[in-house]
Structures are given as structure tokens and as C-alpha cells.
Amino acid sequence: MPATNASVLSVKDLKTVFRMRGGEVHAVNSVSFDLAPGELLGVVGESGSGKSVTMMSLIGLLPSPPAEIRSGRVEFEGRNLLEAEPAEMRRIRGGKIGFVFQDPMTSLNPVFTVGFQLAEPLRRHLGLSRAAAKNRAAELLELVGIPDPRRRLSNFPHQFSGGMRQRVMFAIAIACEPKVLIADEPTTALDVTIQAQILELVRELRKGLGMAIVWITHDLGVIAGISDRVIVMYGGQIVEQGPVAEVFSDPAHPYTQALLETVPAVRGRRSEKLRTIKGQAPVLESSPSSCSFHPRCALAFNRCRGEFPPRILLEGSHDAACFLAAEANIAANA
Ligand code: SF4
Numbered sequence: 001m002p003a004t005n006a007s008v009l010s011v012k013d014l015k016t017v018f019r020m021r022g023g024e025v026h027a028v029n030s031v032s033f034d035l036a037p038g039e040l041l042g043v044v045g046e047s048g049s050g051k052s053v054t055m056m057s058l059i060g061l062l063p064s065p066p067a068e069i070r071s072g073r074v075e076f077e078g079r080n081l082l083e084a085e086p087a088e089m090r091r092i093r094g095g096k097i098g099f100v101f102q103d104p105m106t107s108l109n110p111v112f113t114v115g116f117q118l119a120e121p122l123r124r125h126l127g128l129s130r131a132a133a134k135n136r137a138a139e140l141l142e143l144v145g146i147p148d149p150r151r152r153l154s155n156f157p158h159q160f161s162g163g164m165r166q167r168v169m170f171a172i173a174i175a176c177e178p179k180v181l182i183a184d185e186p187t188t189a190l191d192v193t194i195q196a197q198i199l200e201l202v203r204e205l206r207k208g209l210g211m212a213i214v215w216i217t218h219d220l221g222v223i224a225g226i227s228d229r230v231i232v233m234y235g236g237q238i239v240e241q242g243p244v245a246e247v248f249s250d251p252a253h254p255y256t257q258a259l260l261e262t263v264p265a266v267r268g269r270r271s272e273k274l275r276t277i278k279g280q281a282p283v284l285e286s287s288p289s290s291c292s293f294h295p296r297c298a299l300a301f302n303r304c305r306g307e308f309p310p311r312i313l314l315e316g317s318h319d320a321a322c323f324l325a326a327e328a329n330i331a332a333n334a
Contacts, residue, residue: 006034006036006037007034007035007036007075008035008036008037008076008179008180008212009034009035009058009074009075009076009180009212010033010034010035010073010074010075010076011031011032011033011034011054011058011072011073011074011075012032012072012073012074012075013030013031013032013071013072013073014028014030014031014032014054014057014058014069014071014072014073014074015028015029015030015031015069015070015071015072015287016028016053016054016057016062016067016068016069016070016236017067017068017070018066018067018068019065019066019068020066023285024285024286025283025284025285026236026284026285026286026287026288027050027053027067027236027284028050028053028054028057028236029050029235029236029237029284029287029288030237030287031050031054031072031233031236031237031238032238033231033238033241035180035212035214036212037179037210037212038206038210038211038212039212039213039228039229040206040212040213040215040226040227040228040229041212041213041214041215041227041228041229041230041231042215042216042217042222042223042226042227042229042230042231042244043055043214043215043216043217043230043231043233044216044217044218044220044223044230044231044232044233044259045218045232045233045234045259045281046218046234046259046277046281047218047281048280048281048283049233049234049235049236049281050233050235050236050237051184051216051233052184052185052216053067053236054233054236055099055182055184055214055216057069057072058074058081058082059081059089059092059093059097059099059182060081060084060086060089060093061093061099069082076092076096076097076180077096077179091125094121094124094125094172094173094175094176094178095121095125095176095178096176096178096179096180097178097179097180097181097182098172098173098174098175098176098178098180098181098182098211099173099181099182099183099184100166100169100170100173100181100182100183100184100186101169101184101185101186102184102185102186102188105157105165107169108157108165108168108169109157110156110157110158111156112156113153113154113155113156114141114152114153114155114156114157114160114168115134115137115138115152115153115154115155117168117172118133118137118140118141118153118168118171118172118175119133119134119136119137121172121175121176122136122137122175122176125175125176126176134153136175137153137171137175138150138153140171140172140174140175141153141167141168141171143171143174143205144167144168144170144171144201144205145167145197145201146164146167146168146171162194163191163194163197163198166186166187166194166198167198167201169186170186170198170201170202170205174205174209174211177209177211178211179211179212180211180212180213180214181211181212181213181214182213182214182216183202183213183214183215183216184216185216185217185218186198186215187199187217187219187222188217188218188219195222199222199225199226202215202226203226215227220248220259220260220263221263223244224244224248227244228243228244229241229242229243229244229317230242230243230244230247230248232247232253232255232256232259234255234281234292234293235281235282235284235288235292235293236284236292237288237292237321238311238321239253239255239256239293239320239321239322240252240253240255240256240318240319240320240321240322241317241318241319242314242316242317242318242319243316243317243318246315246316246318247318248260252314252318252320252322252325252328252329253293253320253321253322253325254293254297254298254299254322254324255277255293255296255297256320258277258296259277261275262275262276262277277296278296279295279296282295288308289306289307289308290304290305290306290307290308291304291305291307291308291309291321291322291323299324301323303323304323307323309321309322309323309326312325312326312329314329315329
């Protein structure tokens with residue numbers, strides 16, 4: 001199905017497998033979603049739920065082997081990115097699709113100055129001269145709130161604090177004013193004050209540049225604060241998605257409900273006991289033929305163990321992949 005006019009990025013039936021010595025790991029299983037221009041889409045789920053692998057699959061950042069994209073379509077500007085040649089993908093990455101990862105120390109090159117690393121995409125993707133790239137690099141540092149930007153261009157990454165390095169990563173990611181920015185746990189390693197500053201920066205950048213953002217995180221509080229829509233992933237699948245206010249106030253999938261219950265609630269002076277989800281996220285050796293959550297789901301019944309629950313549209317653009325959610329929806333509409 002082609003991307004709608006309203007989508008800047010459209011992912012259909014994406015399947016990614018890792019071929020390991022002992023067998024296959026089905027890391028991404030039939031993932032489909034659309035991203036609207038200017039939208040901020042949150043992606044949540046435990047470690048191993050397939051969030052990062054999904055995003056790395058669609059921008060061609062997984063090493064192959066062992067990764068293999070078995071099927072799917074990723075439409076961006078009328079092109080299926082899964083069919084793009086490596087050189088074309090390099091042009092798109094960092095140019096029209098930017099990305100920021102969790103740890104800027106492993107993403108920034110320690111032996112090059114920040115100015116060089118900022119100017120490089122400007123020269124490569126936009127063809128700016130050395131002098132123009134340097135000027136733009138200083139403007140970008142200023143845009144992300146780094147004081148004395150022209151002097152800081154000649155500094156190396158280790159001369160910046162953790163929060164400042166993450167700001168530099170955002171500056172590099174937005175240097176070419178991408179249409180889509182993918183941010184993978186960009187604030188997880190930062191303390192809460194710096195995290196708040198980065199989130200404010202993202203709000204401003206999004207407003208100013210109008211880019212669509214995919215924000216991957218474990219932190220449901222961050223998603224509640226900044227996202228328009230949220231995708232909940234489990235076992236390499238989307239188990240629920242919809243407008244963030246709807247999904248968080250009326251979660252339909254037992255996994256989303258359990259995730260929300262793990263968020264610490266502090267009432268008055270007494271904090272409640274921290275809840276956890278018993279068991280572990282699955283490592284799937286084949287395409288799922290049942291509900292992947294059934295070993296951990298308190299509401300599981302026979303059908304869940306033998307049949308795969310499809311995503312059912314509940315209301316508006318809110319959907320969930322659970323037999324009980326589907327039954328409740330039919331009952332509510334009867
Ligand atoms: Fe639980 Fe069954 Fe729903 Fe899966 S389909 S989440 S096991 S009730």
C-alpha cells in the first residue's frame with residue numbers, strides 16, 4: 001500500500017531476522033506504522049522488544065550478516081528505502097533522515113573537533129564551502145544552546161559535559177534540516193535536569209523546523225510529556241498504538257497496562273512499592289503463531305496460546321493486538 005499524502009514515512013509489514021549460529025532470532029515481526037509531517041511519535045517497550053532494531057532496519061544501519069530484512073516496505077519521498085543502494089542510503093541518512101543515539105561519546109569521534117564533525121554533513125550533503133560550513137556549524141551550536149559557539153567549534157568531544165555532548169549530537173542530526181529525526185534513548189544517560197533541558201530543546205527545534213520525530217525510550221513519563229502518538233512494542237511487534245492521551249488513559253493491551261503500572265507513583269509523602277512485570281521479554285526463534293505476551297499475561301486463555309491476535313482498530317486511530325481488547329470493543333459497540 002503506498003504511503004498516504006499525510007505520511008512522511010510509511011512502514012509496512014517490516015520483518016527483520018538475525019541469523020545466528022544456533023538458529024534465527026525474529027527481532028521485528030510485521031511492524032507497520034505511519035509518521036505524519038511534524039508529528040512526534042513515541043516508541044516504548046522493554047529492552048529486547050524490538051524498538052531500536054526496527055528503526056535501525058528502516059535506515060539500513062544493521063550489519064548484514066547477521067541481520068536480514070525478510071520483507072516489508074519503508075516509503076520515504078516515494079521511494080522504498082529497503083531497495084535503496086548503500087550510496088543512496090548514505091545520502092538520505094544524515095541528510096533527510098537524522099538520528100541521535102543514547103551515548104554521544106560512542107557516536108562522536110573523539111579525535112575530531114566538534115566543529116569538524118558538524119561541518120562534515122553540511123559539506124557532504126549540502127555542498128557548502130569550508131567557510132560557509134563553519135559559519136553554519138556555529139549557528140547550529142547556538143541553536144542547541146551552547147554558549148560561545150564559535151570558540152567551542154575547536155573543542156574536542158571530551159571537553160564538553162554529557163548534556164552538552166548530547167546537544168552537539170542534536171546539532172549534527174538537524175544540521176541538514178531533516179524531514180525525520182530518529183532519537184534512540186537520547187536522554188536516558190542524562191540526569192533529570194539536563195534531560196528536561198534536552199526535551200525543551202526538542203520541543204523548540206520541532207516547532208522551528210517542523211520535522212517529524214520518532215522518540216524511542218523506556219521512559220513513559222517522557223512520552224506522556226512530549227509525544228502526539230505512541231507505539232507500544234513487545235516481542236518485535238506493535239501491540240498497541242494510538243494518540244498518547246488515549247493509550248495512557250485507557251490502555252487496551254495487558255502489556256501496556258502492565259508497563260503503565262510499573263511507573264512509580266508518589267502520593268503525598270509515601271511512595272508505593274515499585275511494581276515490575278514478571279518474566280522476561282521473549283527471544284523469538286520463529287514468526288509468532290500465538291500471542292507473544294501469553295507466558296506473562298495474567299489474563300491469558302487457551303486461544304492466546306494457539307492463535308496470533310491481529311491488531312484491531314478500537315477507536316479513531318487507537319488499535320491493539322489482543323483478543324480481549326477486540327471482544328471488549330465488539331461488546332462496547334453492540
Ligand atoms: Fe493476554 Fe491473550 Fe491479550 Fe495476549 S491476547 S495480551 S495473552 S489476553
